[in-house]
Amino acid sequence: MKKLCTVISMVLILGLLLTGCNNASTSADEIANSNINNSFIITGLEADDIEITVEKLKTYNSVTKDVVSVNSSGKENKFQVTGSLLEDVLKDLGYSQKDLQAIRLAAGDGYSMDVPKEVVNTRDIILAYEIDGEALDEKTQPVRVIIPEERAMYWVRNLTTIEVLEAVEKATVDVVVFLEAATTLVPQEEYTYYDSVDYAVKTKDIIDKFASSGEEDIYIKATDGLEKNEALTIFKEGYIKITGEANPMFLSPDVPKGMYVKNILQFSKGKYGFFSLNSGEAIFESITVDDKEGTPIKAIADEIQLKEGKLYRFTAIDGYSVEVTAEDLERGIVYIGEEGDLRTQFEGLPKNTRVKGLLSIEVIE
Amino acid sequence: MRSKNQITLVLLMLVVLFIGLYLGKYIEASSKPLGYFPSFKIIGDVEEIVTISYNHNFPLYKMEHKEVIMDFISLVDIIKAAEPIADDFEVLLVGNDGLISKIDEIQDCGITFSSLNGWEFVNKYHPISSNIKMVKEIVIVSKEGNWEEGLNIINTVENILNITAGQFYLQGYDVLHNFEGTATAAKNGMDNSSTVYTTKKVKKLKDLIDIPPDSRLLAMGAKGDYGYVDANGYIELIGNQMNFLNNNSKEMIEDVKGIFMNPPIVSNMDTYYDTLHFLDKNERVLIFLIDGFGYHQYIEGMNSGYTPFLKSQPQAQKASTVYKPVTNAGFAATITGEPPSVNGVYSREQRELKVPSIFATALNLDKKAALIQGPINVLNTEIEPILNIDSNNSGLVDDEVYERTLKEINNGYHLILVHFKGLDTHGHSTGDLSRETMNMLQTLDKYIEDISNKWEGKIIITSDHGMHSKGQIGSHGAFIMEDMMVPYLVIEGGLANE
Structure with a gap:
């Protein structure tokens, strides 16, 4: 009987391993790939890179918006994001989105997205640090870019860099x-x-x-x-x-x-x-x-x-x-x-x- | 021995269970077919866009097709589910290969699915050319005039063009490959980019209608979008609605309902700015907001002798109101000076203002303000309205509003807005220019005269929206000249009018 219990226990353990190992390995990958940085940089705007921490980001006006993402297959996902506007960050630095010709949003995994002038100049760009009331998961930290009127390809997770692609001049008059x-x-x-x-x-x-x-x-x-x-x-x-x-x-x-x-x-x-x-x-x-x-x-x-x-x-x-x-x-x-x-x-x-x-x-x- | 067999059986079941759980993570529900299964949509002149896919709930009937008994869905059932906006319509059956069959009669039409031909029409009593294969979409095209639906183009004197989504499709459109963005993935030392476009069904506005040079074009959308647009912009068709896209395709008037060619400069929104100006000058202001009072009714009232008081005044200016020309939206625009996209009220459903109204502005100037209206508060503003009920059971409340205004007029108010509803009520029940409606206008003309004579200060007379006839009754809410044009008049109050 004791032997039988041991066999049943082994089968149960084997079964649990079989059903659970996939998730366990994913968690391990997540941890391995996680970005422990709590900041991103803005480059190309001034001579030196500008580091923006999430804590700094939270000092700007907070915006919360219900958004719908449309992915490459046309599937829609609805969620609520909370973050700060890139425009507020830029204004604090003496610039405006309207001054920019184009920017590139780069993620930690090598993905990057060029944001053309007509988007930069007209859209709200939210640097989100909360989604659906929850802090971002490790794969998405430190922020996820949300451009509500644009497709999900613009919504870069794990943002590491905002690169100003073309030289900008502050909006000055001569x-x-x-x-x-x-x-x-x-x-x-x-x-x-x-x-x-x-x-x-x-x-x-x-x-x-x-x-x-x-x-x-x-x-x-x-x-x-x-x-x-x-x-x-x-x-x-x-x-x-x-x-x-x-x-x-x-x-x-x-x-x-x-x-x-x-x-x-x-x-x-x-x-x-x-x-x-x-x-x-x-x-x-x-x-x-x-x-x-x-x-x-x-x-x-x-x-x-x-x-x-x-x-x-x-x-x-x-x-x-x-x-x-x-x-x-x-x-x-x-x-x-x-x-x-x-x-x-x-x-x-x-x-x-x-x-x-x-x-x-x-x-x- | 028996006990050992039972234990083995239990162990076997457990193993099977776990293997099932493990494999179940990777095998999709058996009810869904494996692989890609095409779907198609019913679009055009319908209330609901219906998508037909593998998991549709339409009843099936069996019919022999090419010597095989197959399951069919009736086209009648599909179209009924989509709720056509018109009783009289035709149907476009559109295939993936670009072949389109236009049919009027649909009773015999059915659609089936096979792996060879995808969704395929079999129309027993139609020419074989109507049996479209690999169906991409079904387009309902209204054969009626639909001034209360679709996109209307108007000016101050006439309604010029009405076109519905289905009619737009049938006319033909251009395909615009709209740049969405370029993404790059940096992998293994290489940057691999992908530029994404979306395909849009568009037509340039100036290709839809002749637009004289230097025309000003004011576009309005179903959700309150409001703005001047360029004739080089596009009308885009999506499903059962149309959008206006600016040249760069990044700014749009969503679900565009109308374009006003050379609209009047004056709008009922001027009420806010004029009132603010007069209050700033320490002048008192009384606003008559006459519900459902189109500019054409104003002219008819004067020409037919119903409005001697209004006729004795300078002629009112033609003014535009906002879409949707209904009480809440027109009222909100009038008291905020902002279009629905800004003030937040774009239909009968909204009551909360997103921006301060003229009442808040008056209070900030230390002015005393009153809103006198019927039994129901149309909008929530910064002041408590003075509501009135039909205490004499006359069927209307305007007489009570009139009496109450006369009582309040000397109570030290700097700003009073009086909302008369009776003309709208009569317009709905008997038509915009009926004798009953004109008689009501005559009554209001007398009310306005009496109140004006007792008010020392400026008086603004305007409306939230117009009215048009629909058979024997009246209606409003469409982007047509009769609904969108209202009078706007500023006069002096006091004994000067007597």
């Missing part, structure tokens, strides 16, 4: 034109806004005179923080109202009211930026240089992301210009003179740097 001055150099016309008859200039005139090259879309920012991008064709159909309520204001009888932008702080088209000093005065803290109070030029340059350089040219409406170094730029202000024109004042610089009727600031070196 020249900033002051709206208050620019609008005196193009025709002004009466514009009826509700019960008020104000003055406005055609956006087409402004663009054609100061930013004619290129077909880039227009980025607009208002003093209340509103940001929007507008197609150049639509923008050029409109006006900038320069007097009366909420000026400067983008509007047009040919665009819906929902597209109007009140109290414009700045707008840009590629390398050309336009800045409203009146709006800037409302949100930037003024400083005093000598006996003049005005808006720091550095604040304007930072706001409009004026390209960093060594030398800047300040040009007046009458054509007068003067060059100022980057160091001096930080000691200057722009203010509105007694005659309503824009003027500069620099701490410790000669009188010839006091530009009357300032029109623009341009990086020249």
Whole structure:
């Protein structure tokens, strides 16, 4: 009887081994292949690689989204992912997805996926650290890329590297034109806004005179923080109202009211930026240089992301210009003179740097 | 001895059990055939896309085909399951080899499966050319006008084109190999890449209809997508719906229901912006949201003498509303200034707003606001609505809404929205331009006049959607000019109107 029990036990053990060995070996493989790294790197964005840990990732705004993956056979799988947006990571580094031409997502097992410009520029890219409320398994850690509107081939597990494939330039402008001055150099016309008859200039005139090259879309920012991008064709159909309520204001009888932008702080088209000093005065803290109070030029340059350089040219409406170094730029202000024109004042610089009727600031070196 | 045999038997059973468990991990359920088994779909003008595969539940009947008794599914049963959107339709039987047979009569049609011919039609009383083999899909094509289905293209004066998914298929389409992406696997020191495309059935919008140069095209989708599009974009057919794809195919209007050629600049969403402007100027605003009041009804009311008050005012502007032109969606767009894709209300099913309404904006400006409406709260907003019931059993509640508004008008409100429902009710039951509907409009004209005379401030008169006739009754919810065009009028209140 004892012998019989031993035989039965052996059969049971053999059976359990037979039924269970497949899973056991898989677990072993999983462990062997597991990636113990808790971070990935972004390469090609700056001179040095940038390491992003999952802990760092979790400090950005968390997004949770129900997504459906479509695999190569067309099969759909639904799940819920939680993670951070690549856009938030890039913004923290001073970039935007819109600045990128293309990226490559690489996984620990050698798989990589090229993400073209039209996807990088338009889609939310989620760096997920939770799926269906659970932490990622070892094969998927440290994060899984989720691009909700794209096929599963983009949803790279075990992300090790985000490689920026083409050199990017920070979205900077080469020249900033002051709206208050620019609008005196193009025709002004009466514009009826509700019960008020104000003055406005055609956006087409402004663009054609100061930013004619290129077909880039227009980025607009208002003093209340509103940001929007507008197609150049639509923008050029409109006006900038320069007097009366909420000026400067983008509007047009040919665009819906929902597209109007009140109290414009700045707008840009590629390398050309336009800045409203009146709006800037409302949100930037003024400083005093000598006996003049005005808006720091550095604040304007930072706001409009004026390209960093060594030398800047300040040009007046009458054509007068003067060059100022980057160091001096930080000691200057722009203010509105007694005659309503824009003027500069620099701490410790000669009188010839006091530009009357300032029109623009341009990086020249 | 006997006991030993029993133990051996038990041991044998255990071994068999474990081997069975082990092999069972690798052998699929016996009910599913081994290997690839083709399936096909019923698409086009149907409510439901039905997929027919090995595990279908359709009843079978036996019939001799090529001297063999085979199992068949009736085409009638398949099409019935897919729920055609029209009573009058034709059917395309599409084979994998590209052969298409179009048939009208389907009673005799059956489909069977064989390893030689895949899914194969055998249509006893049709020409043999209808016996499509290796069936890929069955397309239902409506033979009716389907302005309440499919894709409509309209302008401010007429409904120009209606096309359904099935009709789009029948007209013919281009095949677009849409780039999806390139993946690379680095193995054994080599990088092996694979570029993936998806095949799309498309037609350029400008190939579907003549579009004058410089036309502005506003597209709207079933789920509230809303945006201006390019004539060089594509209409894509997927199953029983169409999408609008931009040139780069990455931006789309999903399940596009309509394209408005040169829409009016004004929309009922202007209500939000105009109200905000007036409140900012410390002016009081009263909004009349007249449910189911199309621009054509506004014109008819004035031309036929039903609306002397409205006629005495400046002519209302033509304004667009949003898809779906139903109360919830139009109401939400009106009070948020945002399209359904942004405010979250795109049909009768949603009541919660994803963005602040004009009531929240008024409260932020320290203004007192009221929403006066019938017995049912259409949307949940930032204020408690003043609801009214039909206390005099007149069959309508607009008279109670009118009386209540007159009571509330001097209670210090800076913003009041009055929602009149009666015109919509009459429009549904008797038609958009019926005598009964026009009589209701006449009543509302008097209500509006009385209230306006007592309101010191701005007055906005607009609607959530229009109305069209459908036989002897009225309806709305389609992307047609009658439903999508509403009046928009801003006037001064007060004694100036008397």
